[in-house]
Amino acid sequence: MVEIFTFTKEDEYFMSLALDEARKAFEEDEVPVGAVLVSSEGEVLAKDHNRIISLCDPTAHAEILVLRESAKRLGNYRLLGCKLYVTLEPCAMCAYAMVLARITELIFATLDPKTGACVSLYQIPNDPRLNHRVKVRYGLFKEEAELLLKEFFKAKR
Numbered sequence: 237m238v239e240i241f242t243f244t245k246e247d248e249y250f251m252s253l254a255l256d257e258a259r260k261a262f263e264e265d266e267v268p269v270g271a272v273l274v275s276s277e278g279e280v281l282a283k284d285h286n287r288i289i290s291l292c293d294p295t296a297h298a299e300i301l302v303l304r305e306s307a308k309r310l311g312n313y314r315l316l317g318c319k320l321y322v323t324l325e326p327c328a329m330c331a332y333a334m335v336l337a338r339i340t341e342l343i344f345a346t347l348d349p350k351t352g353a354c355v356s357l358y359q360i361p362n363d364p365r366l367n368h369r370v371k372v373r374y375g376l377f378k379e380e381a382e383l384l385l386k387e388f389f390k391a392k393r
Contacts, residue, residue: 273303
């Protein structure tokens, strides 16, 4: 069964910012993934892209970087009411970090059948054994995100 999600103009705007970040990663020879965290009032709290290589940090995924920055900015690790926009389905590390941060919603562009931990391999944001659930929607700008990833990995092979 394929789920069909609806997206607002706001969703499109914030995902376009995440795609801009993914393009920056591409230019920096990092895996092109971008993320944007938005407050419940619609304010961009942080935006970033993968920087694993440049920071020599295996945890420097776009999602982790925006969660860290937003928590510092708000002075609280609980990011209640926030939405996270990401160009690729988050991995297990990032998915669990979202649960710990207690974000309200995750919107991502494309599935990651190899390491995706929100829909594809695992469903960490909605695991009933955990103390928080994150609403998940995906598919917004799917083609754009997939094309960027394909171009990146084609150049690597």
